[in-house]
Amino acid sequence: MFQAVSYEGTRSEQQTAVLGQLSALIRDEPSAIANLANAAALLNVFMTDTNWVGFYLYDGKELVLGPFQGLPACIRIPLGRGVCGTSAAERRTMVVEDVHAFPGHIACDAASNSEIVVPIIKNGELYGVLDIDSPLKNRFDDEDRIFLEKAVSLITEQLELS
Secondary structure, rough: OOOOOOOOOHHHHHHHHHHHHHHHHHOOOOOOOHHHHHHHHHHHHHOOOOEEEEEEEEEEOOEEEEEEEOOOOOEEEOOHHHHHHHHHHHHOOOEEHHHHOOOOOOOOOOOOOEEEEEEEEOEEEEEEEEEEOEEEEOOHHHHHHHHHHHHHHHHHHHOOOO
16 A cells, blocks of 8 residues: 655655655556556646646557546657657657757647656666656756656556566
8 A cells, every 4th residue: 555755854855755655556466557557646736836747658550648637748759759659759768958949849738948858768678768857947957857767667567568
């Protein structure tokens, strides 16, 4: 059973606590959808100054909306398009300080001003991306990138790809 905790200590200590919670939430659950839903909820509670936290899953052709927390979102994103599609195509984390300056940005929520997207790759295959938006410009930094890449790594270890 999940126990909510208050996040105290340094930012690094708080992130370590969240990673421990994430690991416990997904450890024995084989359902990818359930694990992604819980991961989105946990990250949404933990990450301050965000307005959308969720996943897009790769269906072999494009990214399709998966579990998320926030306002309704774009359903399909072609590879190479927007921040999510670019992250997926290039298979690298993207931290965008100002989404309005990003060529081809897809505005699902007009309130979003910055974004971080982490690709989910298992056994060399693209599974999808973790996408987090913020209404603040310059919201995400290198410490966020490292933390979210660790979170995606924990999730990827649990994924059963069909």
